[in-house]
Amino acid sequence: MTTALQPGDVRHRLGRGVDGGIGTDASRPDGTLKATGQFGFSSDLWTEGMIWGATVRSPHPHAAVVSVDVSAALGMPGVHCVLTHDDVPGRKTYGLESPDQPVLAIDEVRYQGEPVAVVAADDPETARRGAALVRVEYRLLPLVVDPVAALAPGAPEVHPGGNLVRHVKIRRGDPSARAEVVVSGDYEVGMQDQAFLGTESGMAVPAEDGGVDLYIATQWLHVDRDQVAASLGLPPEKVRLTLAGVGGAFGAREDVSLQIHLCLLALRTGRPVKMVYSRQESFFGHVHRHPARLHYTHGADREGRLVFVHADMVFDGGAYLSSSTAVVGNAATLGAGPYDVPNVSIDVRGAYTNNPPCGAMRGFGAVQACFAYESQMDKLAAALGMHPVDLRTRNAMTEGSSLPTGQVVDSAAPVAELLNRVRVAPMPPVASAGDAAGPTGDAAGPTGDAAGPTGDAAGPTGARSGATGLLPGGVANTTHGEGVVRGVGFAVGFKNVGYSEGFDDYSTARVLLTGAGGRLMASVHSAACEVGQGLVTVEAQIVRSELGVDEVVVETADTQVGSAGSTSASRQTYVTGGAVRAACQAVREELLARAAAVLGLEPDDPDLAEAELVGGKLLCRSGGTVVVADLVEGSPVERTVQWRHRPTEALHPDTGQGRAHVQYSFAAHRAIVDVDVELGLVHVVQIATAQDVGRAMNPAAVVGQIHGGTTQGIGLALMEEIQMADGKVRNPSFTDYLIPTMPDVPPMHVEVLELADPHAPYGLRGVGEAPTLSSTPAVVAAVRAATGRALARVPVRPEHIVFGDLTPQ
Amino acid sequence: MQLQFTVNERPCHVDDVWEGESLLFVLRERVGLWGSKNACEQGECGSCTVLLDGAAVCSCLVAAGQVDGRHVVTVEGLGDRSDLHPVQQAFVDAGAVQCGFCTPGLVVATADLLRRNPSPSDAEIREALAGNLCRCTGYAQILDAVRLAAAVAR
Numbered sequence: 037m038t039t040a041l042q043p044g045d046v047r048h049r050l051g052r053g054v055d056g057g058i059g060t061d062a063s064r065p066d067g068t069l070k071a072t073g074q075f076g077f078s079s080d081l082w083t084e085g086m087i088w089g090a091t092v093r094s095p096h097p098h099a100a101v102v103s104v105d106v107s108a109a110l111g112m113p114g115v116h117c118v119l120t121h122d123d124v125p126g127r128k129t130y131g132l133e134s135p136d137q138p139v140l141a142i143d144e145v146r147y148q149g150e151p152v153a154v155v156a157a158d159d160p161e162t163a164r165r166g167a168a169l170v171r172v173e174y175r176l177l178p179l180v181v182d183p184v185a186a187l188a189p190g191a192p193e194v195h196p197g198g199n200l201v202r203h204v205k206i207r208r209g210d211p212s213a214r215a216e217v218v219v220s221g222d223y224e225v226g227m228q229d230q231a232f233l234g235t236e237s238g239m240a241v242p243a244e245d246g247g248v249d250l251y252i253a254t255q256w257l258h259v260d261r262d263q264v265a266a267s268l269g270l271p272p273e274k275v276r277l278t279l280a281g282v283g284g285a286f287g288a289r290e291d292v293s294l295q296i297h298l299c300l301l302a303l304r305t306g307r308p309v310k311m312v313y314s315r316q317e318s319f320f321g322h323v324h325r326h327p328a329r330l331h332y333t334h335g336a337d338r339e340g341r342l343v344f345v346h347a348d349m350v351f352d353g354g355a356y357l358s359s360s361t362a363v364v365g366n367a368a369t370l371g372a373g374p375y376d377v378p379n380v381s382i383d384v385r386g387a388y389t390n391n392p393p394c395g396a397m398r399g400f401g402a403v404q405a406c407f408a409y410e411s412q413m414d415k416l417a418a419a420l421g422m423h424p425v426d427l428r429t430r431n432a433m434t435e436g437s438s439l440p441t442g443q444v445v446d447s448a449a450p451v452a453e454l455l456n457r458v459r460v461a462p463m464p465p466v467a468s469a470g471d472a473a474g475p476t477g478d479a480a481g482p483t484g485d486a487a488g489p490t491g492d493a494a495g496p497t498g499a500r501s502g503a504t505g506l507l508p509g510g511v512a513n514t515t516h517g518e519g520v521v522r523g524v525g526f527a528v529g530f531k532n533v534g535y536s537e538g539f540d541d542y543s544t545a546r547v548l549l550t551g552a553g554g555r556l557m558a559s560v561h562s563a564a565c566e567v568g569q570g571l572v573t574v575e576a577q578i579v580r581s582e583l584g585v586d587e588v589v590v591e592t593a594d595t596q597v598g599s600a601g602s603t604s605a606s607r608q609t610y611v612t613g614g615a616v617r618a619a620c621q622a623v624r625e626e627l628l629a630r631a632a633a634v635l636g637l638e639p640d641d642p643d644l645a646e647a648e649l650v651g652g653k654l655l656c657r658s659g660g661t662v663v664v665a666d667l668v669e670g671s672p673v674e675r676t677v678q679w680r681h682r683p684t685e686a687l688h689p690d691t692g693q694g695r696a697h698v699q700y701s702f703a704a705h706r707a708i709v710d711v712d713v714e715l716g717l718v719h720v721v722q723i724a725t726a727q728d729v730g731r732a733m734n735p736a737a738v739v740g741q742i743h744g745g746t747t748q749g750i751g752l753a754l755m756e757e758i759q760m761a762d763g764k765v766r767n768p769s770f771t772d773y774l775i776p777t778m779p780d781v782p783p784m785h786v787e788v789l790e791l792a793d794p795h796a797p798y799g800l801r802g803v804g805e806a807p808t809l810s811s812t813p814a815v816v817a818a819v820r821a822a823t824g825r826a827l828a829r830v831p832v833r834p835e836h837i838v839f840g841d842l843t844p845q
Numbered sequence: 846m847q848l849q850f851t852v853n854e855r856p857c858h859v860d861d862v863w864e865g866e867s868l869l870f871v872l873r874e875r876v877g878l879w880g881s882k883n884a885c886e887q888g889e890c891g892s893c894t895v896l897l898d899g900a901a902v903c904s905c906l907v908a909a910g911q912v913d914g915r916h917v918v919t920v921e922g923l924g925d926r927s928d929l930h931p932v933q934q935a936f937v938d939a940g941a942v943q944c945g946f947c948t949p950g951l952v953v954a955t956a957d958l959l960r961r962n963p964s965p966s967d968a969e970i971r972e973a974l975a976g977n978l979c980r981c982t983g984y985a986q987i988l989d990a991v992r993l994a995a996a997v998a999r
Contacts, residue, residue: 740985
């Protein structure tokens, strides 16, 4: 790990003499529970007298709801109630950015799977059967499922007022600038699913005060609370949310799914109500990654310096708004890639269609753009006869660069270094002895320049692939090496960290320091959602380091403390980490005031300001020592602090100029693949990746995020797509929607840089999303190198490899 | 239907089981063993893996009636917080746990693998655990955990 923490970044003194502070591989507080099956996920909730809910969903992507007959369902023994939109006492719609989505369909359904009614019954099977007895009469309406067609004049309107969700324009420099070398291309990204393993689930319990307690797996408790309260017609304080164990999120839990339904059923029946979506229902129960069509033109001079980037993108937002406006904003502001480009013209439009609503997924608009701009960089490199890495490093953004939005990058931007590191990363081990490795091992050479200057194939592999011991087709044994060609590809990308475009992005943390019998203990409480990434570990690490206390309890997240904002946009370690640090500093100030009294010092004595917390003692430079546990025994110190990052600002509506983002996270990938060019099968042999994380708060967890994010990018490159036909999902199951398995994921060489961001707590950078961006174009570039195919669409399908692209270039 | 079987070495009697119920449903909703997880209901994800008469199976694909008179071991039967199974310890130590939803199934599948093959190669681990999906980790630290558990056992 490369550390380059800038002196002076840590402007205060950290506690010492404790284990498990920041920068260590501290263990997860929930690790043992999870490994023994004793951790309570939202699907494991149980309480006396609990009944079960089920949802009636539309089979049609666009239809008028003519009538809903609940009598047969209500007459079924064991069914307690059936609710429709008439039973929503408050606001009948919800939504993250604008409440445009009905809690239960009102007079129209706009996508397949839209909830029409909910049922509560004694057990899950009775609830399902009751739901099946709800008779809904539909009248089919005209469909619009193509986002480009949806934006054309005369298209059927998904919502009154037209199908344009948002149009973001970025304009910089000369729009008519000309270049010596010009390449253009049309790219397409399919609809990816977050595919968390723990499906939507939760339990609502009616409360004596007429309110409700909701135990739920989510990414942002307070935004759920506000939407639930609005639809129930209750004041927010009567809707109390507690985080139940979350089985992954990746963006899919940003939007409300069953939260309001559960509370409606609980308040109607007066019973605790539980719901758990099946995997099939889950595919209809949350938003997906936006499918996108992207047209790019890049111009460069003969030396490979970018002259202009023009891009025109259309994102399919599906039937409701969700977070489409922000996704479109990201695609636009990040759409030229991490490069210096003097002349930029980018247009990104989001469209309403009758496809499933699309919203947040790891990478959030940056993923789609990265696939296209990195594909373009390879195409440009080929046109110039340059190595793809050389072209990228020649144009790489650096600290001080200004983005196409005019925003100056005011912390490290090691784009070139990341690329150079993956370029020279160790090559995969060569096939085992006895295999006809021949050309394989040497083909790629020690520097990853296998591909030669133009990214050509490295030649037939003719042997078993690297460390996984597998060939394309895996254990299906479809080849013994004949027809297998190796390729190498590179890509780099960048993602904004935190909420952008002027959003008031803050978090709240409460830290309590107590002492009993000479023992010092702390607890930390926030509403920040642990979804698997390890925030609970980091919260405890910060408290240990700041206050020099070994024993730290992380309280369950709930709405009894102020909002922490969303667990998304790679932001929680930054923002809630910042809040926890600030709360600790407030606690420390109180400790110093108490110590001053004990030591007979003035509160502003410089000796105190420089005091250190070591092993539970406060040590003053002059030699004065106070046992901290004594300071708080019988009189605990508790501080709650709200903390926000630097403000951002909105984009100019015509030019897209503005300081829209807080921070950027950069990652680069090199992919090495073996392709069976006859069968169209790909095996990823090795991934090398490098990422700047500013400060690795927990290095093992950081590397885990990089592995996991990279893997989701591999999935998008090669297998993951919700396949739509006429507005209907064709593959809502794990049998038909494939995510990478253990044999699909190769060994990864991971390099972590720590170039501190002076504006961020501890210098850290959000980690989670950047690795998901460039892994996709790197893998596809490698497949292109092996096959010579254009491959303008992800996921790449076998027929694209064997027969060529089905999408015109 | 009534069922009589052994769970984690304890006799278990369950009444009023509907014929359509899976072993997974019985374990979670009737016996109160929530460690086995339901993530796909199709035998694709392995989150519900248990040992049935010593063989690793997806409990979502086993009809409840099939377990009458048989022996089931779930993740809870391998070890608990005060007495971790070496595989559970290895998953914690290797950082193989993120959201943890796949972990119980992977722990059972790994214990089964190491019983059959105490020193698996990486390729053998990958093949043996191919039926256990994880969405968080990218599998690298899971692979580490399996290697670690195998090394500790040796």
